Amino acid sequence: MTGTFQLDGANIPFEPGQTVMQAALAAGRYIPHLCYHPEFKPHGSCKVCTVKVNGRTMASCTMPAEAGLKVESNIEELNGLRRTLVQMLFVEGNHFCPSCEASGNCQLQATAYALQVMTPHYNQFFPDRPLDASHPDILLDYNRCILCELCVRASSEVDGKNVFGLSGRGITKHLIVNAESGLLKDTGMALTDKAMQVCPVGVILKKGQGFSVPIGERRYDQRPVSAQALDDAPRPADASGSCAACEGSS
Amino acid sequence: MNSDLETAAHPENLRRIAIDPVSRVEGHGKVTLLLDENDRVHQVRLHIVEFRGFEKFIQGRPYWEAPVMVQRLCGICPVSHHIAASKAMDMIVGAAITPTAEKVRRLMHYGQILQSHALHFFHLSAPDLLFGFDSDVAKRNIVGIAAAYPELAKQGVLLRKYGQEVIRVTAGKRIHGTGSIPGGVNKNVSAEERDYLLKDIGQIVAWSREAVAMARRLFEQNLDFYNAFGRFEAHTLNLVRADGALDLYHGGLRARDLNGNTLFDHYDYSHYWDVIFEDVKPWSYMKFPFLRSLGPETGWYRVGPLSRVTQCDFIPSPLAEAQRKEFMAFDTGRAAGATLAFHWARMIEMLHAAEVIHELLLDPDLQGNDLVNTGKRQERGVGVIEAPRGTLIHHYKVDDNDQIIRCNLIVSTTHNNQAMNEAIRQVARQYIDGRKLTEGLLNHIEVAIRAFDPCLSCATHALGKMPLEVELLDAEGSRVDMLTRASDGAFCSPG
Numbered sequence: 001m002t003g004t005f006q007l008d009g010a011n012i013p014f015e016p017g018q019t020v021m022q023a024a025l026a027a028g029r030y031i032p033h034l035c036y037h038p039e040f041k042p043h044g045s046c047k048v049c050t051v052k053v054n055g056r057t058m059a060s061c062t063m064p065a066e067a068g069l070k071v072e073s074n075i076e077e078l079n080g081l082r083r084t085l086v087q088m089l090f091v092e093g094n095h096f097c098p099s100c101e102a103s104g105n106c107q108l109q110a111t112a113y114a115l116q117v118m119t120p121h122y123n124q125f126f127p128d129r130p131l132d133a134s135h136p137d138i139l140l141d142y143n144r145c146i147l148c149e150l151c152v153r154a155s156s157e158v159d160g161k162n163v164f165g166l167s168g169r170g171i172t173k174h175l176i177v178n179a180e181s182g183l184l185k186d187t188g189m190a191l192t193d194k195a196m197q198v199c200p201v202g203v204i205l206k207k208g209q210g211f212s213v214p215i216g217e218r219r220y221d222q223r224p225v226s227a228q229a230l231d232d233a234p235r236p237a238d239a240s241g242s243c244a245a246c247e248g249s250s
Numbered sequence: 251m252n253s254d255l256e257t258a259a260h261p262e263n264l265r266r267i268a269i270d271p272v273s274r275v276e277g278h279g280k281v282t283l284l285l286d287e288n289d290r291v292h293q294v295r296l297h298i299v300e301f302r303g304f305e306k307f308i309q310g311r312p313y314w315e316a317p318v319m320v321q322r323l324c325g326i327c328p329v330s331h332h333i334a335a336s337k338a339m340d341m342i343v344g345a346a347i348t349p350t351a352e353k354v355r356r357l358m359h360y361g362q363i364l365q366s367h368a369l370h371f372f373h374l375s376a377p378d379l380l381f382g383f384d385s386d387v388a389k390r391n392i393v394g395i396a397a398a399y400p401e402l403a404k405q406g407v408l409l410r411k412y413g414q415e416v417i418r419v420t421a422g423k424r425i426h427g428t429g430s431i432p433g434g435v436n437k438n439v440s441a442e443e444r445d446y447l448l449k450d451i452g453q454i455v456a457w458s459r460e461a462v463a464m465a466r467r468l469f470e471q472n473l474d475f476y477n478a479f480g481r482f483e484a485h486t487l488n489l490v491r492a493d494g495a496l497d498l499y500h501g502g503l504r505a506r507d508l509n510g511n512t513l514f515d516h517y518d519y520s521h522y523w524d525v526i527f528e529d530v531k532p533w534s535y536m537k538f539p540f541l542r543s544l545g546p547e548t549g550w551y552r553v554g555p556l557s558r559v560t561q562c563d564f565i566p567s568p569l570a571e572a573q574r575k576e577f578m579a580f581d582t583g584r585a586a587g588a589t590l591a592f593h594w595a596r597m598i599e600m601l602h603a604a605e606v607i608h609e610l611l612l613d614p615d616l617q618g619n620d621l622v623n624t625g626k627r628q629e630r631g632v633g634v635i636e637a638p639r640g641t642l643i644h645h646y647k648v649d650d651n652d653q654i655i656r657c658n659l660i661v662s663t664t665h666n667n668q669a670m671n672e673a674i675r676q677v678a679r680q681y682i683d684g685r686k687l688t689e690g691l692l693n694h695i696e697v698a699i700r701a702f703d704p705c706l707s708c709a710t711h712a713l714g715k716m717p718l719e720v721e722l723l724d725a726e727g728s729r730v731d732m733l734t735r736a737s738d739g740a741f742c743s744p745g
Binding site for chain 2: 098099101130131133134207208209210213214215216
């Protein structure tokens with residue numbers, strides 16, 4: 001069954017099985033998000049894509065599209081809450097954009113710009129998160145992890161390796177690797193893994209490559225995240241899942 | 251020499267005057283003077299009161315991050331740190347960089363020299379030099395310059411803007427770019443970018459020539475005063491090219507004593523620690539480097555434009571070389587030792603930078619596509635350049651996991667630490683000792699500091715090994731109590 005729902009007053013068509021997020025992106029409507037990725041099952045953890053559906057707040061990436069829904073997204077109340085969520089992500093980790101090699105390629109940074117985040121606002125936590133530089137080709141900088149689990153999903157669902165997982169609860173939750181030593185060098189992680197391509201921030205890095213792309217040519221230098229998310233959205237005609245989001249992002 | 255003014259024998263009954271903060275310099279510093287009831291000066295110190303800690307928190311970071319991270323030390327000459335760290339990382343990755351990479355970096359660096367020297371001369375020092383050291387303080391600033399000398403102020407702004415544009419083209423941003431990376435650069439200079447910069451370079455060279463003429467004219471008009479102001483003899487340190495030419499990007503170390511005798515020449519800077527060592531003192535966050543062969547008491551030296559222009563054998567660009575010759579011959583060579591001659595030497599370097607930029611822009615290597623080299627990974631890397639303010643040393647040790655485990659930065663202003671203290675003590679003796687203090691007289695102290703164009707925020711790094719001295723003063727400024735931490739960490743109170 002196909003139909004339409006309303007998003008901020010506009011009629012959005014959808015295909016059976018699509019979520020509100022998928023249908024909105026396919027129709028050219030950007031809903032800010034971080035843990036959603038067009039190639040993976042919806043996760044619903046970051047809550048940045050929260051919308052109001054018939055007055056109730058829901059994660060648009062997990063909410064199935066239904067005919068007749070009244071969805072609100074681009075309203076100041078929700079954008080304010082999204083801004084707060086992004087600010088909390090910034091202060092919970094150590095996100096120092098000025099010296100971060102992911103700067104310009106970082107979805108968290110780009111989303112913050114899209115939401116007009118001008119300051120972290122909250123007190124910085126300054127957590128102590130040592131790097132894992134044990135792997136000869138790959139660096140893990142846990143300081144920037146936002147717990148989106150895209151690497152967990154990619155390693156499990158595509159690579160079949162289960163290299164990554166989350167441990168702990170609440171504020172102590174953190175990314176770990178699947179090795180007794182706790183070190184990446186003792187996992188099967190390789191540069192060719194899908195998990196190398198999906199990190200939306202700067203945690204999983206190819207060693208020795210930082211800053212090799214000049215300012216002006218980085219992913220978000222030319223076009224904002226809102227435009228690129230629309231490019232990457234699978235259209236109904238291309239529902240097989242080919243994804244521009246991952247191309248050239250190794 | 252004025253070393254007797256470093257520490258007063260009996261400070262407890264002396265009146266304390268503080269210039270805090272020192273203005274029109276980069277970063278935060280203060281000067282304290284201790285005077286007796288007859289206004290005689292007993293102690294003069296330039297304190298650096300801020301602490302940065304880059305040497306510590308770079309530890310554990312991946313080596314390729316260093317050139318971008320450490321440049322955040324400064325907003326005025328970040329390119330210096332960007333390139334010095336990159337040169338050190340070239341050694342770490344075992345790479346000899348390509349001609350295109352070296353020329354793009356040189357262009358970036360000389361753009362930096364141009365903009366930094368213009369900023370210092372026109373914005374920071376011109377108010378003193380044009381209005382007088384004790385002129386109306388309300389007008390003694392860049393706004394006053396713009397009102398009284400609008401054409402000059404405009405030239406200063408546009409010279410700086412041009413240098414910043416050179417940096418933007420080569421580094422990606424005017425401030426804190428990413429162009430220089432371990433083993434090379436991440437972009438070349440396109441033909442369009444080259445043509446854009448070539449459009450104005452003739453005007454930039456012309457304005458730079460006028461600036462040299464103005465610096466000379468100021469010196470000539472006040473010859474005796476300029477020659478004597480804060481004058482002291484000092485050893486010198488700077489890089490020179492293999493043929494003895496001025497080279498601000500690369501070379502060997504040359505040190506000469508205050509009589510002009512060569513202490514070492516064309517010294518391979520990758521072992522700088524064999525000839526330079528750093529002392530620490532309890533009253534400043536800034537270290538005190540000295541030449542090992544002469545020891546900490548007498549081995550301090552001067553770096554920067556005055557040392558470079560007077561100690562190089564020649565400047566490899568015609569207009570600046572002609573000006574260097576005139577400078578060296580001026581007043582039978584006496585200007586070459588004057589603290590205020592820094593300004594003249596700085597403008598000669600600015601002219602040289604403009605000429606080098608012009609020459610590089612005509613070099614087709616800038617459009618090359620061979621940008622990065624790699625080689626056999628090394629454990630240790632040292633990068634040295636001549637930054638706008640003087641010799642800049644970056645030294646890193648990197649472990650097998652590619653993480654930085656040790657970092658030592660000796661920045662230009664640190665090299666000049668003792669020299670700046672010497673200059674202000676000399677000025678205090680000349681103009682303050684025994685006189686009733688006025689704002690104008692105190693500004694003489696700041697003028698001496700500004701001559702060095704110090705970057706105080708770049709210069710403060712020591713962590714954990716710095717001896718400290720904390721004084722408790724009463725409302726009159728008299729010392730009530732004192733606590734001292736020695737460099738071994740032990741605390742003691744004299745009671």
